[in-house]
Amino acid sequence: MVEFVKDGATGMEKVLLREPGGAMAQIHLYGGHVTSWKNEKGNELIFLSSKAIFKPPKAIRGGIPVCFPQFGGFGALEQHGFARNRMWSVDTNPPAPPSSAGTGPNKPYIDLVLKPAEEELKIWPHNFELYQRIMLGFSGELSSIIRVRNVDTKPFTFTFALHTYLSVSDISEVRIEGLETLDYLDNLQDRERFTEQGDAITFDSEVDRIYLGTPAKIAIIDHEKKRTFVLKKEGLPDAVVWNPWEKKAKVMVDFGDDEYKHMLCVEAAAVEKAITLKPGEEWKARQEISAVPSSYFSGQLDPCKVLNG
Numbered sequence: 471m472v473e474f475v476k477d478g479a480t481g482m483e484k485v486l487l488r489e490p491g492g493a494m495a496q497i498h499l500y501g502g503h504v505t506s507w508k509n510e511k512g513n514e515l516i517f518l519s520s521k522a523i524f525k526p527p528k529a530i531r532g533g534i535p536v537c538f539p540q541f542g543g544f545g546a547l548e549q550h551g552f553a554r555n556r557m558w559s560v561d562t563n564p565p566a567p568p569s570s571a572g573t574g575p576n577k578p579y580i581d582l583v584l585k586p587a588e589e590e591l592k593i594w595p596h597n598f599e600l601y602q603r604i605m606l607g608f609s610g611e612l613s614s615i616i617r618v619r620n621v622d623t624k625p626f627t628f629t630f631a632l633h634t635y636l637s638v639s640d641i642s643e644v645r646i647e648g649l650e651t652l653d654y655l656d657n658l659q660d661r662e663r664f665t666e667q668g669d670a671i672t673f674d675s676e677v678d679r680i681y682l683g684t685p686a687k688i689a690i691i692d693h694e695k696k697r698t699f700v701l702k703k704e705g706l707p708d709a710v711v712w713n714p715w716e717k718k719a720k721v722m723v724d725f726g727d728d729e730y731k732h733m734l735c736v737e738a739a740a741v742e743k744a745i746t747l748k749p750g751e752e753w754k755a756r757q758e759i760s761a762v763p764s765s766y767f768s769g770q771l772d773p774c775k776v777l778n779g
């Protein structure tokens with residue numbers, strides 16, 4: 471159910487979680503990074519670029535990178551912080567999981583931890599502990615439970631995101647529900663603030679937005695696949711929506727020219743209001759993604775079923 475393997479091609483250490491119903495997840499210790507998530511039929515649900523580079527200091531392109539202690543390029547650190555390009559450890563003695571963690575005998579999970587070494591303390595001089603429990607549920611749903619602890623003598627402040635790359639059939643056939651009418655910061659316009667006007671979000675060009683104060687549940691509907699991803703989150707008020715589209719795809723060395731058609735990043739995040747922890751304090755967050763068949767009503771998707779079901 472939980473297997474430790476070495477990747478033949480890259481030599482990197484991976485953990486495989488297998489749920490009795492057939493769902494599986496693959497996690498690289500490099501980045502504490504989910505790199506595959508398959509449903510019970512063996513269909514891949516997560517996008518991983520065919521050009522992903524599995525070599526430090528590059529973060530793996532695709533999967534679920536962990537952005538910590540800085541989201542994006544707004545701050546003194548490298549883009550998206552350093553957690554995504556550090557080697558995490560398997561945590562054999564994790565802190566007691568939050569009661570909502572919902573572990574059970576048939577729910578495979580792995581506990582990972584990242585603690586700073588000298589190299590990290592040089593660039594971010596704060597003693598932290600970053601814990602991640604990655605778990606598969608009975609219906610193949612994928613959860614990440616995050617904890618950050620301040621084990622320093624001074625407060626520190628950070629931003630955070632789970633940078634999930636979803637696999638989609640064709641980006642122009644996808645829409646997001648749950649973000650309508652919300653304010654967002656547009657990364658393509660110096661983070662200027664706008665209000666979303668449309669009914670649901672669809673895609674026909676590059677998008678890079680930080681939606682603010684988002685609901686606990688967001689639906690990503692793939693019309694062609696008749697599949698809906700339901701992303702549930704706690705402690706992560708913002709949601710970043712990103713697709714590089716054609717032009718930017720061409721300049722990314724670790725991304726195929728046409729791959730933008732088959733991915734969409736929806737990133738549960740805490741960006742607008744940074745989190746400050748005093749010594750001894752802990753911050754918790756959680757994300758759960760499930761993939762369910764889309765339900766149709768009079769030829770339309772029934773958002774009530776998706777968002778309230």
Ligand SMILES: O=P(O)(O)OC[C@H]1O[C@@H](O)[C@H](O)[C@@H](O)[C@@H]1O
Pocket residue numbers: 529542549550633657678679710712737
């Ligand atoms: O290329 P990176 O560092 O993985 O970042 C990818 C994208 O990540 C998104 O979260 C950002 O909003 C984008 O601005 C960025 O381009």
